[in-house]
Amino acid sequence: MLIYTNENNPAALKLLIAANYSGTNVDKKIINVNDRTIQEPKHLPYLEVNEDSVIFVPNAAVWFLFPHPENVSTAVNEWLEWESTILAPSLAHVIGAGSKNEKIKSRLTSSFKKLNNALENKLYFTENNLNASDVTIWATLYPLYKDDVLSKEYLADCSNLLKWIKNVEQSPQVKDALNSFAISSATGAYQALLTGARYSLPTAPLPENVSNVSNQSPQHQHEVVTNEELQAAVNAWSKDVNQFPKLKSKPKVVLPNPSDRNILITSALPYVNNVPHLGNIIGCVLSADVFARFCRICNYNTLFIGGTDEYGTATETKALEEGLSCQDICSKYYAIHRDIYEWFNISFDYFGRSSAPEQTELCQDLFLQLNNNGFMFTESVEQLHCEKCNRYLADRFVEGGCPHPGCNYEDARGDQCDGCGKLVNAVELKNPRCKICRSTPKLKTSQQFFIDLPKLEPLLLHWMKKSAPGWSNNAQVIGKSWLREGLKPRCITRDLKWGVPVPLNDFRDKVFYVWFDAPIGYMSISKAYTEEWEQWWRPKPNHEITLYQFMAKDNVPFHAVMFPACLLGANRGYTTVSHIMATEYLNYEDGKFSKSRGVGVFGNDARDTGIPSDVWRFYLLYVRPESQDSSFSWADLATKNNSELLNNLGNFINRALVFAKNNFNKTIPEMKLNKDDFTFLVLCTRELNSYISCLEKAKLRDGIRHILSISRHGNQYMQSNQPWVLLKGSPEDKIRAGTVVGVCCNIACLLATLLHPYMPNTSDILKKQLNVTNTALNPESIEITQFLPPGHTLGEPSPLFTKLEPSRVEELKQKFAGKRGDSPVKMNGIKPMGINDLKVLEAEIAKQENKVKKLKSSRADKKLWQAEEAILVDLRKGLEHAQKSCPVNSVQEPAQEQIKKLEEEVSKQGSVVRKLKEGGANKADWQPEVTKLLELKSKLANLLGTPIVDGQKGKKKK
Numbered sequence: 001m002l003i004y005t006n007e008n009n010p011a012a013l014k015l016l017i018a019a020n021y022s023g024t025n026v027d028k029k030i031i032n033v034n035d036r037t038i039q040e041p042k043h044l045p046y047l048e049v050n051e052d053s054v055i056f057v058p059n060a061a062v063w064f065l066f067p068h069p070e071n072v073s074t075a076v077n078e079w080l081e082w083e084s085t086i087l088a089p090s091l092a093h094v095i096g097a098g099s100k101n102e103k104i105k106s107r108l109t110s111s112f113k114k115l116n117n118a119l120e121n122k123l124y125f126t127e128n129n130l131n132a133s134d135v136t137i138w139a140t141l142y143p144l145y146k147d148d149v150l151s152k153e154y155l156a157d158c159s160n161l162l163k164w165i166k167n168v169e170q171s172p173q174v175k176d177a178l179n180s181f182a183i184s185s186a187t188g189a190y191q192a193l194l195t196g197a198r199y200s201l202p203t204a205p206l207p208e209n210v211s212n213v214s215n216q217s218p219q220h221q222h223e224v225v226t227n228e229e230l231q232a233a234v235n236a237w238s239k240d241v242n243q244f245p246k247l248k249s250k251p252k253v254v255l256p257n258p259s260d261r262n263i264l265i266t267s268a269l270p271y272v273n274n275v276p277h278l279g280n281i282i283g284c285v286l287s288a289d290v291f292a293r294f295c296r297i298c299n300y301n302t303l304f305i306g307g308t309d310e311y312g313t314a315t316e317t318k319a320l321e322e323g324l325s326c327q328d329i330c331s332k333y334y335a336i337h338r339d340i341y342e343w344f345n346i347s348f349d350y351f352g353r354s355s356a357p358e359q360t361e362l363c364q365d366l367f368l369q370l371n372n373n374g375f376m377f378t379e380s381v382e383q384l385h386c387e388k389c390n391r392y393l394a395d396r397f398v399e400g401g402c403p404h405p406g407c408n409y410e411d412a413r414g415d416q417c418d419g420c421g422k423l424v425n426a427v428e429l430k431n432p433r434c435k436i437c438r439s440t441p442k443l444k445t446s447q448q449f450f451i452d453l454p455k456l457e458p459l460l461l462h463w464m465k466k467s468a469p470g471w472s473n474n475a476q477v478i479g480k481s482w483l484r485e486g487l488k489p490r491c492i493t494r495d496l497k498w499g500v501p502v503p504l505n506d507f508r509d510k511v512f513y514v515w516f517d518a519p520i521g522y523m524s525i526s527k528a529y530t531e532e533w534e535q536w537w538r539p540k541p542n543h544e545i546t547l548y549q550f551m552a553k554d555n556v557p558f559h560a561v562m563f564p565a566c567l568l569g570a571n572r573g574y575t576t577v578s579h580i581m582a583t584e585y586l587n588y589e590d591g592k593f594s595k596s597r598g599v600g601v602f603g604n605d606a607r608d609t610g611i612p613s614d615v616w617r618f619y620l621l622y623v624r625p626e627s628q629d630s631s632f633s634w635a636d637l638a639t640k641n642n643s644e645l646l647n648n649l650g651n652f653i654n655r656a657l658v659f660a661k662n663n664f665n666k667t668i669p670e671m672k673l674n675k676d677d678f679t680f681l682v683l684c685t686r687e688l689n690s691y692i693s694c695l696e697k698a699k700l701r702d703g704i705r706h707i708l709s710i711s712r713h714g715n716q717y718m719q720s721n722q723p724w725v726l727l728k729g730s731p732e733d734k735i736r737a738g739t740v741v742g743v744c745c746n747i748a749c750l751l752a753t754l755l756h757p758y759m760p761n762t763s764d765i766l767k768k769q770l771n772v773t774n775t776a777l778n779p780e781s782i783e784i785t786q787f788l789p790p791g792h793t794l795g796e797p798s799p800l801f802t803k804l805e806p807s808r809v810e811e812l813k814q815k816f817a818g819k820r821g822d823s824p825v826k827m828n829g830i831k832p833m834g835i836n837d838l839k840v841l842e843a844e845i846a847k848q849e850n851k852v853k854k855l856k857s858s859r860a861d862k863k864l865w866q867a868e869e870a871i872l873v874d875l876r877k878g879l880e881h882a883q884k885s886c887p888v889n890s891v892q893e894p895a896q897e898q899i900k901k902l903e904e905e906v907s908k909q910g911s912v913v914r915k916l917k918e919g920g921a922n923k924a925d926w927q928p929e930v931t932k933l934l935e936l937k938s939k940l941a942n943l944l945g946t947p948i949v950d951g952q953k954g955k956k957k958k
C-alpha cells in the first residue's frame with residue numbers, strides 16, 4: 001500500500017500510525033504541491049490500497065487500516081467523524097490560516113474542553129485500548145502539543161488531555177511513525193492540512209504584468225495566495241513612497257484636535273511602597289507604552305499619562321518600616337519608579353505624582369460636587385483602634401486570622417487574605433493584632449462618608465452597556481459581575497493623616513480613602529502637565545476623546561465601577577473610559593509577584609542583569625498575561641532571545657543588510673519582482689494586517705507574533721532564493737539576487753517601524769542602519785510599498801541581538817531564586833533603615849543632583865527644574881532622617897565589624913541547631929536554639945537592611 005501526502009501533513013501521520021498498529025506494510029510518497037504535472041490531483045493525503053482502489057478520506061483510511069475494522073463501535077465512529085468535521089478544520093483555519101473568526105476560535109476552545117472532559121478518569125477515548133479514535137485525534141493534536149507557545153495558550157487547562165497525549169506518544173508504533181515522517185511546526189502542519197485539501201483544486205491565473213517564473217521555497221509552496229492579493233501587492237509596490245503619510249512631529253503640549261483621532265492613555269498608578277516588579281511593569285506601564293507608541297506611529301493625537309499613587313496605607317506602612325516620613329518615602333520611591341520606567345523606555349508624556357497640590361484640589365472638588373448632587377451620606381463605622389499607638393488601624397495596619405470559613409490562614413491582612421485570596425473586612429479578623437506594636441486593637445466607632453453607589457447604579461448601568469464592549473474580556477466579566485451582584489454604598493473616608501483632607505467641618509481630620517482619590521490622579525497629573533487639562537477630561541463638544549486605561553485585573557472594579565460612578569454622578573461631562581485594557585497576572589516562575597512582600601524580579605534587578613531593556617520589553621510582551629495568568633521564567637527568556645530575536649528576527653535583518661553592503665555597495669539595487677516575490681509580499685501584508693488589527697485592540701501579545709512571522713517568512717524567502725548562489729550566475733541571476741536583497745531590505749524597513757512600539761531602541765538602531773528616519777503606519781491602507789527605492793544608500797549594518805548563554809541565565813536564575821526584594825524585615829512589624837537603604841538613597845540623591853544640574857544648564861522651563869529640585873530636597877531630608885534611624889549609625893562599633901561578628905554568631909548558632917537536629921534531639925531541646933538563631937538572623941538582617949530568608953532560599957513565603 002502507498003500513502004500519498006504533502007510534507008508536514010498530520011493527516012498522513014495518522015495513516016502511518018494506524019498502519020504500524022495493523023502491521024501493514026505501507027510506503028509513502030511525498031507530493032510536491034507545486035507540481036501540476038500530475039494528471040489527476042487528489043486531496044492529500046490518500047491511501048492507495050492497490051491499483052484499482054484508493055481511499056481518499058484520511059479517517060476512512062485509518063478505519064480501514066486499523067485491526068478488525070468490522071468491530072468498530074458507534075462511539076469510535078462518532079469520534080472519527082467529529083475529528084474530521086470539527087477538530088481538524090478548526091485547527092487548520094485558526095492556526096494554519098490565522099483565521100480571526102471568533103466562532104471558529106471558540107469552537108476550537110470548546111473542542112479542547114470536550115476532549116479533556118471525555119478523558120476524565122480514562123486512559124483512552126472509547127475503550128480500554130488505544131484504537132482508531134485515539135490515533136486520529138492524537139495525530140491532529142500533536143503539532144499543537146509540540147509547539148510550546150500554542151500548547152500553553154490552548155492546552156494549559158487540559159490536564160487529562162495532556163496526560164493522554166504524553167501517554168500515547170510513548171507507544172512504539174507512534175514513535176516509529178514520528179521517526180519516518182517529520183512534523184516541523186504547528187503552523188506549517190495545519191497549513192499543510194489546508195494545502196493538502198486544496199491540492200486538487202485548479203490554481204488561480206496570475207495578474208497580467210507579473211512574471212510566472214518561480215523559485216518558491218517549500219514553505220511558500222504551502223501558502224495559498226489569491227489573485228486579488230497578488231494584484232494588490234503589485235499595485236502597492238509600484239506606489240510612490242512620497243505619498244505615504246509622514247510621522248507628525250510632537251507639539252510641546254499635546255492637546256485634542258477636532259480633526260484628529262484623540263487618544264488619551266493612562267497607566268495604573270503603582271503605589272510607592274517598593275521598587276516596581278516585572279508584573280507591575282507589564283500589567284500597566286509597559287502595556288500602555290506599547291499602545292501609546294503604536295498610536296503615535298499611526299499619527300493619532302496621543303497623550304500618555306502616568307505617575308505614582310502616593311497616598312494610602314501602603315505608603316504609611318512603608319514609612320513606618322523605613323523610619324521615614326510619608327513625604328520622604330514618596331519622594332524616594334517616586335524617583336526610583338521614574339528612573340526604572342526611564343530605563344524601560346516608557347514614553348510618558350508626563351509622569352506625575354498623586355500627592356501634588358492639583359490632586360487635593362480636584363479630589364475635594366469632585367467630592368463636593370458629588371455631595372451637592374446627593375450621592376454622599378454619612379454613617380458611623382466601627383473600626384479597630386490601637387490604644388498603644390493611639391491610631392485607628394486601617395487595612396494594612398492590622399493582621400489576624402482569616403474570617404473566611406475553611407481558611408485557617410493566620411496572617412491575613414486587613415484588606416485581603418493571601419491564604420485564600422478573598423477580600424477581608426478588617427473588623428472580622430480573628431484575633432486581630434496591630435501590625436506596629438502587636439497589641440490587640442479595640443473596636444471604636446466614628447462618622448465616615450459613603451458614596452451612594454446604589455443610587456448611581458442606573459446611570460452606571462446605562463453607561464456600561466455602551467462602553468463595556470470595548471473592554472478586554474476580563475474587564476467586562478469583572479465589571480458586569482459587580483453590577484449583577486448589585487452595588488453597595490462604599491466608605492470613602494478614613495481616620496488617617498496621610499491623604500487628601502475631607503473639605504468639610506467636623507471631618508477635616510479625616511482623609512479620603514486611597515481608591516477614591518487614586519483614579520482622580522489621572523486628571524490631576526494631566527493638570528500638572530498642562531493648564532488646558534480640561535480639554536482632555538471635559539472635552540468641548542466637537543472634540544471626541546477616546547480614553548484607554550491599562551491595568552491588571554485587580555484594579556478593574558475601581559476603573560469599571562467606582563471611578564466612572566463618581567464621574568457620572570458629578571454630571572460635568574467628564575471623559576469616561578472607553579477601553580479598559582486589563583491583564584491577568586504575570587507570575588514569577590510559579591508564584592505571584594508582590595511589591596509589599598518582595599517576591600520576584602524587580603525593575604532594578606532587570607537593569608542590573610546587563611540584558612538590554614528592549615530584550616526585557618520583548619520577553620514581557622511575548623508572555624503578556626492577556627487571557628490567563630502567565631509566568632516569567634529565566635530559561636524561557638533565554639530561549640526566546642536566542643530563537644526568536646537572534647535566530648529569526650536578527651538573522652533575517654542582518655543577512656539582508658550585510659549582503660547589501662558586501663555586494664551592492666550599501667545601495668538598494670534595481671528590483672524586478674516576479675510572482676515569487678509578490679507571494680512573499682502578500683504573506684508579509686497579511687501579517688501586517690493582523691499586526692495592525694491586534695494593536696488597535698491592544699492585543700499586544702499577538703501583535704509581536706506577527707512581527708516574528710514576517711521575519712520568519714523573510715528567512716524562508718532568502719533561503720529558497722539563495723542570492724549568494726545567484727550572484728555567481730548569469731547577468732539575469734545577478735539582477736535576481738539584487739531583487740531579493742532589495743525586497744528583504746524593504747521588509748527590514750517595515751520591521752523597523754513595526755518594532756518601534758515593542759523595542760524602541762532596536763527600532764532606532766535599525767533605522768540608523770537603514771538610513772531612514774520618518775516612518776509612519778497607515779491603518780487606513782495596509783500595504784507594502786518600496787520604502788527604500790533603488791539607489792537608496794544604507795547605513796552600516798551590525799548585529800541587533802546577542803546570544804544569552806545558558807550558563808549566564810543559570811547564574812541569574814540562581815541569583816534571583818526566591819528573591820524577596822526589599823520586603824520588610826518583620827521586627828514587630830517595623831523595619832528600621834539598614835545600610836543598604838542608605839546606599840539606595842545616596843545613589844538616588846546623586847542621580848537627582850545630576851538631573852537638576854542638567855535641567856538648569858539646559859535652560860529648561862523653570863517649572864520643570866523646580867519640581868525636580870523639590871524632589872532633591874525631599875530626598876536629602878529623607879537621608880538625614882534615615883541616617884538617624886539606621887541602627888548602624890547609632891552604635892559605637894564600626895558597622896562592618898559589628899556585621900562580621902553577627903555573621904559569625906549566626907553561623908555558630910546554625911551549626912548548634914543542625915547538630916541537635918541531626919543527633920535526634922527532642923523538639924523541646926532544639927526549639928529554643930532555633931529561636932535564638934532566628935533572633936540573630938533578624939538582628940543581622942536589620943543591620944544590613946535586607947530581608948530574612950529563613951534559610952529557605954528558593955522558597956517564597958506566603
Ligand SMILES: Nc1ncnc2c1ncn2[C@@H]1O[C@H](COP(=O)(O)OP(=O)(O)OP(=O)(O)O)[C@@H](O)[C@H]1O
Pocket residue numbers: 268269270271273278279280281282283284550551552553554555583584585586587592593594595596597
Ligand atoms: N503580578 C502582576 N502581574 C500583572 N500586573 C500586576 C501584578 N501585580 C500587580 N500588577 C498591577 O500593577 C499595578 C500596581 O500594583 P501594586 O502597586 O498594587 O503592586 P502589587 O505587587 O500587587 O502590590 P502589593 O503586593 O503590595 O499589593 C496595578 O495595576 C496592578 O494591577
Ligand SMILES: N[C@@H](CCS)C(=O)O
Pocket residue numbers: 268269270271309518519555
Ligand atoms: N495604586 C493602585 C493603582 C491605582 S490607579 C495599585 O497599585 O494597585
